[in-house]
Structures are given as C-alpha cells and as structure tokens.
Amino acid sequence: MSGTVTQIIGFVLSTCGWVLTSSTIATDYWKVSSIAETVITTATFWSNLWKSCVTDSTGVSDCKDFASMLALDGYIQACRGLMIAAVCLGFFGSIFALIGMKCTTIGGTDKSKARIACFAGVTFILSGLCSLTACSLYAHQITAEFFDPMFVAQKYELGAALFIGWGGSVLCLCGGGTLCFSSVSTCTERFTGYIYKGAASHSHVSTSHRGPLKPAGQLPSPSPEYSSSSHTRQFDKNAYV
Template sequence: MSSMFQEILAFIVSTSGWVLVSSTLPTDYWKVASLDGIVLNTANYWSNLWKTCVTDSTGISNCKDFPSMLALDGYIQACRGLMIAAVCMGFFGSTFALVGMKCTKIGGTDKNKARIACFAGVSFLLSGICSLLSCSLYAHQITAEFFDPMFVGLKYEFGAALFIGWSGSILCILGGSMLCFSIAGSFTKSHSQANYIYKGDASHSHISSYPRGQAKSVNQRPLPDYSNSSRTQHFDKNVYV
C-alpha cells in the first residue's frame, strides 16, 4: 500500500514539473533588459526562443521573429531542441505512468505494469535533465554577455521563464526518481516473497514423495504386528486340549 501512495505522489510531482516545463517553452520573458541611469524607462526589452520584442511606455509591443533556423545562434538552436525533447519525454512519461501505476486497471500483469512505470520514471528523468540543460545554457549565455566588458550590445538579465523552467526540471527529476525507487522496492519485495514460498514448498517435499494415500509423518510409528503372537496363543490352547 505504501508503494502505491509513493507512485501516486511521484506521478503528481512529475506531472506538475512537466506542466511547468511545457509552459516555459512559449513564455515570453526568457531574458529582459532595462535602461540604466534613467528614472523612467521608456522601453522594456525582452526575448525568448522564438522572437525578440520591445515594449514602450504606452504598453505597445513591437516584436520581431528570429530569422531562418540556420541563421540563429547555436545556443538558441540547442535550447529549442532540448526544450522540445523535454516536453515530448514528459508527455510519454505521463502516459506510461498512468498505465503502469498499481492504482489503474490497465497495463496487464503486475510485472508488466512495473516495467511500464519504470520506463515512465526514466522518461521524466530525461525530461527534467533536458529542460535543466536548456535553461542553464541560456542563462550561461546571458551571464557571459552581461559580465563581458568587450560586449557592446544590450545586456539582458534573467527572465521569469528561466526560474519556471528550473523549478519544473527539479520536480521532473525528483518525481522520476521517486517513481523508479518505488518500482525497485516492489521488485525486491516480490522477489523475497517468491524465495520464501519456494523454501516452504521444499521443506515439505518429503511428504509428497510417497505414493498417494501412503504419506507418512516423521513422528509416526509403525503399528505392532500381533499375527505371530495370536497364532502362538492359539497353538498353546490346542496343546492343552
């Protein structure tokens, strides 16, 4: 019963992390910039994996989509690929977790369900790792440009999407690990029960070795044979007659 609750908790944590990772991909504010030295900022700059925008003081935003994928910077292409892979792996993990958990009635035998749940846990782990690498790579690029004295362009800072992505990655890794450990515990318990049953059957194998209807116990003693004594007594009686 405890392993079932652990699987449910792992599924909730992993799915919540996958939802956060999926919401990070279309989020606008991956990096933001403000103009230093001015009391009232007339424009706010922000960018994500798909476009870069500027918002003026009236709230009107002007956006420009990134050019062809082949003309993009390498880190943006890598972040796109990692985030898409994270979303896909999280989707497969959620689907297989629903099939492989003990509280559901689909998936076949307990052994097959355990294998499916283990695959779901690995999928969640890979999803969290891909998302973590993507956000960390993007943050590293922002940090390198911000602290580079030779960089003459606009210097950005971390946006809200990076923190959401990091949080979702941690939840996916934590939930996937819990799901894998719960499956490993159930495998260990079933293996020990199988060994116990096998030893118990082996301890009584000497009883089943006898033919049917002639099983003997260890403490059973043979019945005394009075046939010879009765014949002797009958013979003595005839002698005296």
C-alpha cells in the first residue's frame, strides 16, 4: 500500500511539473523592462522565445516575431530546443508512469510494471533537467547583459516565465525521483519475500523428512529386515566358505 501511495505522489508531482513546464513556453514575460517617460506614459518591453513586444500604459502592444531562426542568438535557439525536449520527455514520461503504476491494470507483471515506472521516473528527471538548463541559461544571459557596463542596448530583468519554469523543473525532478524510489523499493520487497518463503519451505521439508531429533549418543533402532535373527540367518558359517 505504501508503494502505491508513493507512486501516486510521484505521478502527481511529475505531472504538475510537466504542465508548468509546458505553460512556460507560451508565457510572454521571459524578460521584461519598463521605461517611464512621464508620470502618465510608461512603456513596457518584454520578450520570450518567439517574439519581442512593447506595451504602453493604455494596454496596446506592438509585437515583432523573430524573423529567422538561424539569425537568432545561440542561447535562444538552445533554450527553444531544451524546452521542446522537456515537454516531449514529460509527455512520454506521463504515459509510462500510468502504465507502470500499481493501481492500473495494464503493464504486465509487478516486476515489469516496476521497471516501466522506474523508466518513467528517469524520463521525468531528464525533462526537469532540460527545463532547468533552459531557464538558467536564459537567466544567465539576462543578468550578464544587465551587469555589463559595456552593454549599451536595452537591458532587461528576469520575467515571470523563468520562475514558473524553475518551479516546474523542481517538481519534475522530485516526482521522477519519487517514482524511481518507489520502483526500487518494490523490487526489493519482492526479492526479500521470495527468499523468506523459500527458506521456510526448505525448513518444513527438512523437518518432515528427517523426523524428530535424537538425543546425542542414542543410536537409531534397527529396522525389522535387519534384525539380529535375520542377520544370523543371512550370514551363517557357510557364508565364509
């Protein structure tokens, strides 16, 4: 029962992390900067993996999509690839987790289901690592440009999407580790139970065949076919001639 509850907790954490990671790609504010020209007019510049926009105080936004993928900066291309990989790995991990959980009726034997659940945990861990690397790489670029005195272009700060991505990455890592731990504990319990049952059956068979123990120094009584009379009749004086 405890293994099933552990698997459910790991699945819930991993799925929530995957949902947050998936929503990070479509979130607008990966980096944001505000410029106050007057008390009334304020322009907000923000950007994500797909476009850069400016929004005025009236709520009107003017966006410009990134024209060419090959002309983008290297860190944006890397973040795109890592986030897409994180979403794909989380999707397949959720399917494998459903198959490998004890509370489902598919997946085969308990041993095979434990292996599938462990594989799902590893997949979620890889998804969390990809998302964590992408968000950290993007944040590193923002902070490097912000604290660089030689950088004269528009400087940005960390957006809300990065924090959502970090939260989803942590949930994926925790959930994947929980799934792996539950699978390992399941295999250990089954192996220990097999050894215990085998030892008990062996002890039972040995006792039933050997019978009660005899005190030390007491010889077992001879069987009827080897009694003294039969022994004398079989080995008489003519036996040595």
